[in-house]
Amino acid sequence: MCGIFCWLSVSAAQPVLDTRMYEHLRRRGPSASQDLTLTGANSFYRCAFSAHVLHMRGSLTPQPLQDGAGNVLMWNGEIFGGLPVTSDENDTEVLFQEMSGGNSPAEVLSVLGSVRGPWAFVYYQQAGDLLWFGRDFFGRRSLLWQFDIERNALALTSVAVQGSGSDRSQWREVPAVGVYSVDLKAAAGTGSLSLEVYPWANMGSDLSPSCHESKWEGPSNCSAQINRSGLVLASPVPPLNESLPEVLNNIDLHPNSHPSADDLDHLLASREKSDFVDCLIDVLSEAVRRRVQCLPAGTEDNSLASNGQASIAILFSGGIDSMILAALADRHTPAHQAIDLINVAFKLQEPKMQKESTKKHRNKPIDSGTDASRSGRASPFDVPDRITGRAGVVELQSLNPERTWNFVEVNVTQEELQKMRQERICHLVHPLDTVLDDSIGCAVWFAARGLGFITEDNDQKPFTSSAKVILTGIGADEQLAGYSRHRVRFKASGHEGLVQELAMELGRISTRNLGRDDRVIGDHGREARFPYLDEEVVSFLNALPVWEKADLSLPRGVGEKLLLRRAARALGLGPSAALPKRAMQFGSRIAKMENSREKASDKCHRLLTA
16 A cells, blocks of 8 residues: 655646645555656656555565656555466556556556556556556545646645645545546646546446547546547446346335344245355455455564464454454464454443443343443443444354454544544545544544554453554445435335445445545555455446345345345354444444534534644
8 A cells, every 4th residue: 555646737836745745645655655756858747756655565665666668657556356466576566567568548548447456546658648547446545636726737645634725625536437647748738737537337328438528527727528539447347237026116114123143044044045145255255365365574474473463453343244354354364363353432421321321232142241241330432333342252252262353442532532633534534524524534543543452351451453454344335235325215216216326325435435444544554455345246246136135125134234144144143143234433422422413414614624
């Protein structure tokens, strides 16, 4: 993973890189930093590059990379398939060789279209005086852009600094609709920048290959055209299966009860065995394997076994998404290594709230591992995700008692939340700015920091995760109808409405979640990896009819993500397989720390700097 920055000017203006932004970039890539400036023929344009590398595999390779022909690459990504990369090779070098081997746009697009894995990049192609940049199909890596009117320059960066006043809104996320190129020679001749956008083949009718002359909104004062040359990138996933037999139109909705794992088992016993469950386990297991075995050099040896250190961590609530990731990571992680399960909780301030939280979960089997039941007293950090997280660890220990499972309790007070939000998190969440972005961005930042406590022999000991790789469960709800809005749409419009809602989910996941989460997690020099968004996993799920993935006529805790729940039971998981979806902002209780009357979509004033 890297922090990358590029400044392109068709004037005599000098590049400007804010000192605070430079520090944000360095935190993303603490292993090596390097800057490079080049000037086009006759000084018609100037490009400045700054790259900061987090060493992940192969030999440490500082960026920007430059070859003898003058080409330059900055690559913030991982190649998990599509191009052959051996365990001792650096994927940036492998990609650079492939990119430099082709001179035509079609050849560049062919290489990028073959890569499987998350990426954002900037590539200067000297032979054609072209600057290429973009994000992968799902937008799993952050890339922001801004056009500086005064200096007639385009800036690209992994992470920005939130400005104030008129500067506050200039940064935007680069839309993950395809790959972009700038003809530098033409820009120098006209004195203005124009982008050509090469879309993914499956981006929809508004970005179809036939729209050669369609105008598309780029950064302010920088014109853009879609697919003027007619070239597209091959999509890494097929379109969503929208087939709907008529028999599905007549459905009876079951009342929303509180199901258990036994209820789920009874349901499964009444249905025919599906090969889709085994297929999902196989494809998801392979996705996890790629992500836990492509680790930073030196993290797979015995040295990490000492002091319970781990090479991977999981954002862990004890819910079905994170439980399945933990169970599959267990398959592919050396037996002597620990796995860190990071669980974040925000302090419940009001005594009444603590009392209600404790009462709500009292006398349930899933609560047997809480501090309250062991000591007879409630902890202000006994939030719902902490309770289900502890119960999840018990399940995992039963699954593999030989593994060291580090349950890392990250406890956050309101004072620390306010301090770190203003110092760091508001800049990382930017340019997103809603109440939901604040809640999730803050929760993920504190979790990814990995600073908390583990319990050994009934004693809490300070602990900091050593993992550079963090697995997250994002993508499961979007593909398997896990959100409450899916039930609302299903109740109103049936399976047809549900299919439309699911089709929309992956199309907007880059703008709603992934860029923000990459910036927030990367701030700690750790890399976010998303197994549920592996291209093979998405391709498998996209090919299935909707009724095989979810049955929202069934109660919460069963019907949503039904295929995943069936897979959980097949993997030997217990009560966690039937836990209803609980959003992170509610499970961690960060939403309770602020104005309870706010809506998730409201602009969040707390994210604004002075």
